[in-house]
Amino acid sequence: MSDLPRPEKLFASIDYTPPKADWMDVPTVIKPGRYCYAANPDSVNYVGLPNAHKWNPLDEDWGLPENWQEIIFNGLRERLHKFRSFKIFMDICVRCGACADKCHFFIGSGDPKNMPVLRAELLRSVYRGEFTTFGKILGRFAGGRKLTASVLKEWWYYFFQCSECRRCSVFCPYGIDTAEVTIIGRELLNLLGLNIDWIATPVANCYRTGNHLGIQPHAFFDMIDFFCDDIEDITGIRPEPNFNQKGADILFVTPSGDVFADPGTYTCMGYLMLFEYLKREYGLSVTWSTYASEGGNFGFFTSHETMKRLNSKMYMEADRLGVKWILGGECGHMWRVIHQYMDTLNGPDFQSSRMETPVNPITGTVFKNAASTKMVHIAEFTADLIKHGKLNLNKKRNANVHLTWHDSCNPARGMGLLDEPRYVAKSVVEKFTEMPEGTIREQTFCCGGGAGLNAGENDELRMMGGLPRANAVKYVHEKYGVNMLGCVCAIDRAVLPNSMAYWVPEVSVCGLHELVANALVFPGEKERETDLRGEDLPGEDE
């Protein structure tokens, strides 16, 4: 965070008054700190995406193919036909501005092109200028413009300043989802090889090794083994997780962020402990997979096709191992994909007929809401266990935690997972306070690094985007003494610690199952002295 200004200074720089000149006349300057590095051509090549080449966003020449405009026009035409959402969103926006101040990137930067309506207008103006009769004849008068290289650069810059969180869509009277426009905008840019590296390389890694960091199976095993060591130190109980186990009942898939970076790792330890507990007490049979070791789907930020290719692994692996259903860990875009795309994309091709409507083998609860995808969210699973009194929990171990809940955008606005994690959280901590209305549930704010924007080089953008979330946390921190921000998303767990450190340094970030595991009492465990982070437990008698 070396070049990043102090929070007060960054905050003081926010100005919501747009420039005098018309937005089409305001040239886009690509600012360091607000953009991510260009995609490494090797990664683009690895998954066979078009026009892999070396380029630098700050250069004049982006190495576009000769016929780049034609490629975009064809791509655009094709997508107008393939996506009614896109076509409608191009046509019916009335520019009422209801979405304008709903985007965390606008709130935190004041850059008018970060107003969702204008972000979409960047593409819409070209659609009008090049595709509609009205716009072709009247041009700028009809709000149309030509597709030039600088327009393309503007697209690239602003489509990668949208975390596809869909908050704007909640407020639009027609449900216009700028995320959908951005997704397609990015697909078009991908036709020219113009991705960012923080997406392209994870995509290639996921494709090859099954997870976004490119962790090979033996290393994946080692990392989890290492967590088991830690767990043994803390609890005296050593989990014995299964890997690639044929004949297991349930396949567990979580984002690989949980395996790699703090504080996600504590959440990962939480899963391990929960499964071990359930295995010992009730004989639960669950397996991890090294092949399908990534839930998060970076293909989603590349193209629908790439999303499909990465997602296919989950069903293929479930089929190979012969499991009945799949349990999914705490992840944001993984769940958006599972909830809204997976069954459509890969259901008939890869889902084996041996899979069944998920049933919790311990409580007998049938997850009817997952009848077709056969994937259950771990918050649903654990909430069900707790409700049936299947877990022995001691809240007091989390007595030093005063929790507030961050609804991760994708599960909140893509599936409506709101009350399950709250129920679990309230069952394992003593102090829980909600952030103000308008900043939670469907109106929740993005962490600022979703949709592949969690790179190091775009620190300033992430801190600006993180402001609304942090600001609400700050409020409950100052007013009620909240010191922990819980969430169910691996990107959140990667981004929010930085943004908290920047805006509200007194608050830490955790996943849901870290708290569950802290509270979970194993029969025969040794007296715990620390929590999963190695911090002293609050005195039991306090």
Place this chain on the structure above:
Amino acid sequence: MKALYSLFLVFALAAIALVGAGALGMEKAFGLYIPFLAVAVFVVGFCVRVVGWGKSAVPFCIPTTCGQQESLPWIKQSTIENPSTTGGVVMRMLFEVLLFRSLFRNTKVDLHEGTKVTYGSSKWLWLGALAFHYSFLTIVLRHMRFFTEPVPGLIAGIESLDALLQIGAPTLYLTDLVFVVAVTYLFLRRVVVPQVRYISLVQDYFPLFLILAIAFTGIFMRYFAKVDIISVKQLAMGLVTFSWNVPEGIGVLFYIHMFLVSVLLAYFPLSKLMHMGGVFLSPTRNMNCASRKFRHVNPWKFENVHYHTYEEYEDEFREKMVDKDLPVDKPLAEGAE
């Protein structure tokens, strides 16, 4: 600037009608042909647009969920904002279309001392939009009395309700008042709020001015110029019964009104005004949110692409896997061949 363009455009249109129907005496054109053509453009254009949207596929189930999902039996689902049944979707759409539910949520952001951001409720746009649309609807319905004989009870009812206050003669319609205020508000908002001004295009001002001009000419005819209503009705009835004749002496003001309405009708399918049709087709609102429960079918196929299979994966990493006792499908020796 864009607002001025649009204003000028509307004046120009009024001038065309003034000259055409007035000085040049082309009453038949402005009273019959142009309106007829405009209606035709409207109807055909509207259908073409909607069918055009309908032809585009809905490949994925992508509703924005705005409340608790259907989940465990003891967790209360938000059946309207996150519907898992068709009934729920219908309710959601009704709330959206009739009450502008999403706009009702609107908030306004403010920056404060220190590093504080606040969000205040902001219902003006919702109120303005609602007032505008409902008074417009009422006015359109009221006008049906010109096209029907006998006037249906419903329309007569709306009319008398609208004139409830009994002010002046002819009695003042409440909707006329509300309508002008609402359109003016929507316009002022566009020029006064800097962000909204920044995003506004000529096409955003133009319909507002056009509609305002229609309202003004209408009001002027009714309350001040007192156009001969009987002749107007004759003309209107002639239009719908295809017995085209133009009664004498209606007055040029009427033709201006009529021409502006015609322009609005013809402009409608070409413009953002099509949100009227589009709102019903918006996939983020009109789809069922239970996409894990029911499979949604994509009508188009992905082209043949390569999937990274487990076999390929194991072939690449078999040695390392065996090393850690991870189960493999093919033993090391066989795989190495």
